[in-house]
Amino acid sequence: MDGQAPRAGSREQGRMLGVLRDEGALSRVALGERLELPRARLAAELGRLIDDGLVEVGGPAASRGGRRSTLVHLADDLRVIGIDVGATSITAAVTDGRCEVLASASEECDVRLGPVEVLRRARELAARTAARAPGRLIGAGIGLPGPVSFRDGMPVAPPIMPGWDRYPVRDELASALGCPVTVDNDVNVMALGERHAGVARSLDDLIFVKVGTGIGCGIVLGGRVYRGVAGTAGDIGHVRLDDFGPPCACGEVGCLEAYFGGAALARDGLTLARTGRSPVLAETLAATGSLTARDVGTAAASGDFAAASLVREGGRRLGQVVASLVSFLNPGMVVIGGGVSRLGHALLAEVRSAVYRRSLPLATGNLPIVLSELGDDAGVIGAAWSATERAFMSPA
Amino acid sequence: MDGQAPRAGSREQGRMLGVLRDEGALSRVALGERLELPRARLAAELGRLIDDGLVEVGGPAASRGGRRSTLVHLADDLRVIGIDVGATSITAAVTDGRCEVLASASEECDVRLGPVEVLRRARELAARTAARAPGRLIGAGIGLPGPVSFRDGMPVAPPIMPGWDRYPVRDELASALGCPVTVDNDVNVMALGERHAGVARSLDDLIFVKVGTGIGCGIVLGGRVYRGVAGTAGDIGHVRLDDFGPPCACGEVGCLEAYFGGAALARDGLTLARTGRSPVLAETLAATGSLTARDVGTAAASGDFAAASLVREGGRRLGQVVASLVSFLNPGMVVIGGGVSRLGHALLAEVRSAVYRRSLPLATGNLPIVLSELGDDAGVIGAAWSATERAFMSPA
Numbered sequence: 001m002d003g004q005a006p007r008a009g010s011r012e013q014g015r016m017l018g019v020l021r022d023e024g025a026l027s028r029v030a031l032g033e034r035l036e037l038p039r040a041r042l043a044a045e046l047g048r049l050i051d052d053g054l055v056e057v058g059g060p061a062a063s064r065g066g067r068r069s070t071l072v073h074l075a076d077d078l079r080v081i082g083i084d085v086g087a088t089s090i091t092a093a094v095t096d097g098r099c100e101v102l103a104s105a106s107e108e109c110d111v112r113l114g115p116v117e118v119l120r121r122a123r124e125l126a127a128r129t130a131a132r133a134p135g136r137l138i139g140a141g142i143g144l145p146g147p148v149s150f151r152d153g154m155p156v157a158p159p160i161m162p163g164w165d166r167y168p169v170r171d172e173l174a175s176a177l178g179c180p181v182t183v184d185n186d187v188n189v190m191a192l193g194e195r196h197a198g199v200a201r202s203l204d205d206l207i208f209v210k211v212g213t214g215i216g217c218g219i220v221l222g223g224r225v226y227r228g229v230a231g232t233a234g235d236i237g238h239v240r241l242d243d244f245g246p247p248c249a250c251g252e253v254g255c256l257e258a259y260f261g262g263a264a265l266a267r268d269g270l271t272l273a274r275t276g277r278s279p280v281l282a283e284t285l286a287a288t289g290s291l292t293a294r295d296v297g298t299a300a301a302s303g304d305f306a307a308a309s310l311v312r313e314g315g316r317r318l319g320q321v322v323a324s325l326v327s328f329l330n331p332g333m334v335v336i337g338g339g340v341s342r343l344g345h346a347l348l349a350e351v352r353s354a355v356y357r358r359s360l361p362l363a364t365g366n367l368p369i370v371l372s373e374l375g376d377d378a379g380v381i382g383a384a385w386s387a388t389e390r391a392f393m394s395p396a
Numbered sequence: 397m398d399g400q401a402p403r404a405g406s407r408e409q410g411r412m413l414g415v416l417r418d419e420g421a422l423s424r425v426a427l428g429e430r431l432e433l434p435r436a437r438l439a440a441e442l443g444r445l446i447d448d449g450l451v452e453v454g455g456p457a458a459s460r461g462g463r464r465s466t467l468v469h470l471a472d473d474l475r476v477i478g479i480d481v482g483a484t485s486i487t488a489a490v491t492d493g494r495c496e497v498l499a500s501a502s503e504e505c506d507v508r509l510g511p512v513e514v515l516r517r518a519r520e521l522a523a524r525t526a527a528r529a530p531g532r533l534i535g536a537g538i539g540l541p542g543p544v545s546f547r548d549g550m551p552v553a554p555p556i557m558p559g560w561d562r563y564p565v566r567d568e569l570a571s572a573l574g575c576p577v578t579v580d581n582d583v584n585v586m587a588l589g590e591r592h593a594g595v596a597r598s599l600d601d602l603i604f605v606k607v608g609t610g611i612g613c614g615i616v617l618g619g620r621v622y623r624g625v626a627g628t629a630g631d632i633g634h635v636r637l638d639d640f641g642p643p644c645a646c647g648e649v650g651c652l653e654a655y656f657g658g659a660a661l662a663r664d665g666l667t668l669a670r671t672g673r674s675p676v677l678a679e680t681l682a683a684t685g686s687l688t689a690r691d692v693g694t695a696a697a698s699g700d701f702a703a704a705s706l707v708r709e710g711g712r713r714l715g716q717v718v719a720s721l722v723s724f725l726n727p728g729m730v731v732i733g734g735g736v737s738r739l740g741h742a743l744l745a746e747v748r749s750a751v752y753r754r755s756l757p758l759a760t761g762n763l764p765i766v767l768s769e770l771g772d773d774a775g776v777i778g779a780a781w782s783a784t785e786r787a788f789m790s791p792a
Contacts, residue, residue, distance in 0.1 A: 147758060156758065157757075157758055205624065205625050217724070219724070219725075221617060221622060222618075226617060226725070227726070228601065228725055228726020228727065228759065229601050229726055229727065229728040229762075230726055230758050230759060230761065230762070231726070231758075232723075232726045232756050232758045232759045233724065233725050233726040234724065235723045235724070235726070235755075235756045235759065236720075236723060236724065238723065238755075238756055239719070239720050239723050239754065239755075240719070240753070240754040321720070323635070323636070324632075324635050324717070324720050324724075325724055327628075327631045327632060327634065327635050328613070328615070328629065328630065328631070328632065328720075328721055328724060328725070329615075329622070329624055329629050329724070330623070330624020330625055330626055330627070330628045330629040330630075330631070331624065331625065332625040357636070358635065358636040359631075359634075359635075360543075360628050360631045360634055361553075362543060362552065362553055362626050362627075362628045363624065363626060363628045363629075363631065365626065366625075366626070
């Protein structure tokens with residue numbers, strides 16, 4: 001590598017790289033059909049990509065029968081970094097050009113430490129991970145737990161990220177890593193991950209609902225992330241359910257997040273433990289001195305009645321909000337992910353029941369409401385995918 | 397006219413016609429700049445449009461100074477029909493190629509009479525209106541008060557339109573009128589009307605909320621109507637606000653429409669009149685024997701306390717739903733229209749207060765929440781616009 005990340009040289013080359021990323025090895029004939037390019041043009045553009053080392057001839061996939069046709073595929077040594085910064089952890093992965101994870105690692109990290117410290121750790125984690133699968137870096141993507149200006153590559157007024165407001169995340173990472181970088185909201189990249197490689201594969205209209213420390217929603221319409229005019233689309237955590245509800249970390253009251261975010265579940269679990277209404281949680285509290293949302297989920301799964309009721313009640317409220325979303329947007333799929341989604345089928349049952357009861361039958365008729373398939377990998381895969389979009393689609 | 401409506405012959409010609417529709421007369425130079433077409437290509441495509449009589453040379457608009465440049469504009473005699481079928485009325489308009497209304501007319505008509513009768517009346521009304529501004533018909537658009545399959549040109553399972561389910565509205569009208577026809581949901585065409593010629597002019601992301609007999613919402617994202625996978629996007633009338641709320645015409649309970657649609661306002665107004673809590677409504681009831689939503693609005697505007705409270709309460713509930721929409725979609729503008737919007741600023745104040753209180757500050761920071769500017773014309777203008785899109789953008 002000569003210090004400059006390899007990139008597509010034209011729009012057609014970018015489209016070719018995108019098709020090879022999404023579909024894997026293809027014959028020259030099939031690639032030409034996908035792109036609707038005349039043979040001579042195809043040969044010229046493809047030749048350039050091969051010369052630049054972005055595409056290789058002879059692929060892992062078998063010919064689909066019939067006459068033999070040379071396969072082409074993305075170069076094996078292309079590498080993309082995907083970073084998912086959560087409220088309390090960082091995950092970094094290195095993928096190949098098709099966004100398949102080759103190596104990944106996670107560590108605890110409080111986003112409130114601020115951008116300098118958190119990005120330093122993220123870079124180190126990414127470097128250690130990348131060293132396990134060496135190759136040529138073509139791009140990196142990062143997801144952050146707050147509103148992001150995608151265009152400017154920086155967070156904008158993020159409620160739970162003190163010190164991050166308008167910090168130049170993209171420019172700093174791009175200069176440190178020596179490749180183009182995309183910065184997006186964590187829920188948006190999760191939605192992209194599930195669409196590229198997960199349960200929502202190839203769907204054009206979907207909603208990804210993340211229930212973790214915070215609650216948010218990634219909206220994919222017509223195959224693209226819909227961000228809204230100020231980049232805040234998908235903010236469902238702070239929809240007010242009750243003017244006299246519990247206080248929320250955002251400073252308001254009665255937000256969905258104040259009922260069903262990670263902190264709310266831990267808080268309500270603590271009440272159940274202290275009042276003795278949940279024997280399982282009381283035991284956990286006595287043993288560890290504190291309770292997390294995960295403890296509530298474990299208690300619910302073990303059959304603890306009070307903890308299970310808490311999950312059902314939260315799922316009902318979440319379902320109420322998701323039902324509105326479904327009525328508004330009539331999506332092709334609702335995917336539920338994030339830490340709290342580990343509560344699994346009890347949660348799903350409540351959400352489904354609320355949506356099917358409250359939304360228009362025509363909108364729910366063919367609507368799958370499913371759990372995330374990629375789990376903790378959704379964010380890093382989506383961030384890597386977003387990075388390839390930039391590397392492939394913005395000609396050098 | 398030779399029995400065949402004139403249409404664009406190529407994609408570039410379609411784009412030219414679209415620019416001349418949206419911007420009016422332009423110099424050849426300015427048109428070439430808008431389309432980023434090389435001069436020779438521009439001359440050839442424009443020549444074809446002039447030969448076909450779709451575009452004329454020498455226009456009403458003055459040159460913007462500097463050296464003289466020939467103006468071109470859409471032919472003066474192009475005509476488009478826009479039809480807006482509501483629950484209880486039909487409006488038909490004939491417009492020029494720029495979708496400016498040249499003549500329009502309305503009549504009472506119950507959509508429950510079924511498609512044969514309603515479409516017969518719509519055709520007659522359109523023909524009488526078109527006769528007042530003769531010219532060459534290039535297309536017609538119609539909005540219907542229910543879910544529509546835009547692709548198939550027909551209503552699909554519309555709740556308040558018995559007999560209309562999958563009736564081939566587009567094909568029947570196209571054959572009767574001898575021009576291409578588009579069929580869409582009434583709220584979608586209203587949103588397009590406000591975007592083309594009204595308060596939302598040139599905005600790419602907006603929500604149009606119609607409060608009339610029914611309550612619905614047209615969503616424009618990235619400059620295009622977003623319809624959802626089954627065409628039901630924007631259904632906010634049947635978002636359930638309360639599991640134990642009043643019964644709705646759709647068969648469910650507690651829908652927004654059951655609180656604040658035209659029928660709900662009339663029903664609640666009747667209660668106020670009968671119990672004597674509204675002296676104004678009691679008087680109207682005694683005089684006319686019945687009450688409508690409009691009577692409630694008039695009473696509220698005249699200062700009747702009970703009627704005004706009804707409007708405020710409805711506005712609060714509507715605002716609750718609009719706040720969710722704003723949080724989800726982060727639009728650039730919210731436009732409120734339909735019959736009940738005549739309640740005006742009292743209604744607007746309640747909706748604004750709910751949205752600004754409940755949605756994320758970043759999403760409401762630069763968000764205008766305004767009344768429809770085109771009023772009853774929004775639907776016919778939007779339907780005509782949709783018709784020109786088809787006539788211009790689908791080459792013959």
